Amino acid sequence: MITYDFTGRHAVVTGAGGGMGEAIARSLLEAGAAVTAIDLKPQPESLARHEGRLTYYTGDLADPAFISDTITRAGEAHGGIDYLANVAGVLWFGRDRSVLEMDMAVWDQVFAINLTAPALTARAAVPFMRKTGRGGAMVHFSTIQWYRGDPNPQDAYQASKAGLCALSKSLAMQLAAEGIRSNAICPGMTVTPLQARWDNDETLAAVAAYAPLGRIGTPQDMANAALFLLSDAAGYITGTELPVDGGLLMRM
Ligand SMILES: NC(=O)c1ccc[n+]([C@@H]2O[C@H](COP(=O)([O-])OP(=O)(O)OC[C@H]3O[C@@H](n4cnc5c(N)ncnc54)[C@H](O)[C@@H]3O)[C@@H](O)[C@H]2O)c1
Incomplete structure (x- = not known):
């Protein structure tokens, strides 16, 4: 078991009311960090025992x-x-369908949440990273989906997540000299509320069998990767994408 010590450090985590964000916020709190958590949804029960170091904001990230x-x-x-x-x-x-037929208002909403919001959180957070005088680190959640075409297109999702990888790389280049790192995580199939469609054992078994490692990803798998990329152990890693997918990309 790898343990990290984030004592005395302050992390901002968006999506902390959902599957992966909750696991990341909880793991950072368990590792000693103070966490500012943001989501549309209310605070998950699991974060309650760390309330001394947690500030939870409920609100809409589509609102600049x-x-x-x-x-x-x-x-x-x-x-x-x-x-x-x-x-x-x-x-x-x-x-969210093919751009040839979908409602472009949906496209705009997806981009506001999946791409503009991460751009604005970075824009707001970087001046405070500079203020600490000890650099900083960001991770942005994309998807392995952006690497491929899809016979059942979800074009706003795919394009916004590709944009997020590009944004991460650009921020990495702009901020490297100041010791501020930026990386993207590309999850594969992970059991969270976002994938509520996998609602029976048969489907879950089929999804698991499709991943070369033979199981579906967990929010903790994603938190493990995120804590590594945020930590000093990843101090020489910036501007890259890390697929965390049980080997699925090999098959795509
Ligand atoms: N679960 C998967 O299989 C999978 C695969 C690849 C990528 N991802 C990505 O990983 C990230 C985490 O996904 P998850 O599976 O934990 O999903 P999730 O739905 O459990 O969590 C996402 C959270 O984002 C919050 N959110 C959405 N819109 C918001 C808004 N406008 N303002 C504030 N909060 C908002 C939701 O309330 C939710 O709690 C997402 O960016 C997702 O696209 C997930």
Whole structure:
């Protein structure tokens, strides 16, 4: 078991009311960090025992003013920000389709949440990373889906997540000289509320069998990768994408 020590550090985690974000926020809290968590959904029960180091904001990341106000408050309260985990995202089955036919209002909403919001959280957090004088690190949650074409297209999801990898790389280049790192995680199939469609044992077994490692990913698998990329153990890693997918990309 690898343990990290984030004592005295402050992390901002979006999507902390969902599967992966909750696991990342909880893992950072267990490793000693102070965490500012953000989600549309209310605070998960599992975070309650760390309330001394947790500040939980409920609000809409599609609202630029909410992002700016929340991150400024968080940065000022803690005297800086060390880490940013952009985990919030949406995949709207049924409504997110081929760009040749889908409602472009849906496209705009998906981009606002999956790409503009991470851009704005980074924009708000970087001045507070500079303030600490010890650099910083970001992880942005994309998907392995962006590497391929899809016979059942979800074009807004795919394009916004590709954009997020590009944004991560650009931020990495811009901020490297200041010791601020930026990397993307590309999850494979992971059991979370986002994948509520896998609602029976037969489907879950079929999904598991499709991954070369023979199981579905867990939120903790993603948290393990995120904590590594945020930690000093990844101090020489920036501007890259890490697939965390049980080997699925080999098959795509
Ligand atoms: N689960 C998978 O199989 C999978 C695969 C690849 C990538 N991902 C990506 O991983 C990330 C985490 O996904 P997850 O599986 O934990 O999903 P999830 O649905 O459990 O969590 C996402 C969270 O984002 C929050 N959110 C969405 N829109 C928001 C908004 N406008 N304002 C504030 N919060 C908002 C939701 O409330 C939710 O709690 C997402 O970016 C997703 O696209 C997931």
